[in-house]
Amino acid sequence: MDAKRRDELLVILRDRFLANARRHEGLEWSTVRDRLDAHPGKLSSLDEMERTGGEPDVVGHDRDSGACLFFDCSTESPAGRRSLCYDRAALDSRKAHKPAGDAVGMTAALGVDLLTEEQYRYLQGLGEFDTKTSSWILTPSSIRSWAGPCSWIDATAKYSRTTTALLHTTTPGASGLPC
Numbered sequence: 001m002d003a004k005r006r007d008e009l010l011v012i013l014r015d016r017f018l019a020n021a022r023r024h025e026g027l028e029w030s031t032v033r034d035r036l037d038a039h040p041g042k043l044s045s046l047d048e049m050e051r052t053g054g055e056p057d058v059v060g061h062d063r064d065s066g067a068c069l070f071f072d073c074s075t076e077s078p079a080g081r082r083s084l085c086y087d088r089a090a091l092d093s094r095k096a097h098k099p100a101g102d103a104v105g106m107t108a109a110l111g112v113d114l115l116t117e118e119q120y121r122y123l124q125g126l127g128e129f130d131t132k133t134s135s136w137i138l139t140p141s142s143i144r145s146w147a148g149p150c151s152w153i154d155a156t157a158k159y160s161r162t163t164t165a166l167l168h169t170t171t172p173g174a175s176g177l178p179c
Helices: 003-019 029-038 041-051 088-093 103-110 117-124 141-147
Strands: 056-061 068-072 150-152
Touching: 003 029, 003 041, 003 056, 029 068, 041 056, 041 068, 041 103, 056 117, 088 103
Parallel strands: none
Antiparallel strands: 056 068
16 A cells, blocks of 8 residues: 555554543553554555445453454445355355355455354444344354354344345454454
């Protein structure tokens, strides 16, 4: 990423960080900025999350390693990350009406991970997310073998088997992105 885009992205991330202080109480932007400066490759993943309609923000940090944890905090699944199969195997098995891609592949391309169930529950405690959409969550192989991939339908549901659920993070997500 060129210097101009890097500076623009850092302003976006800083402004979001400051506007949503409840997501990361006790953490200062200077600490996050220092971590991002020390791990410049992470900015590319954050930029991809932003470019695809996400809103990456810091939701915590690891006190031992100092890593900052970013989740995609967009209210709903970004339009560019919807209507996906869970993984390549699920996409390949579709006979008709195939989605454009798969959540596992997309998160890998973004350089992030799908959220675990625990991480998704944590995200739901930070605000209202996925009130009109649903998100793929990382599904352990032991569950996939008997139930298929899981998506999150709402904050009170456990799992729902579906073939057209949506990716929120990456971090959907996001899933998380430690830096």
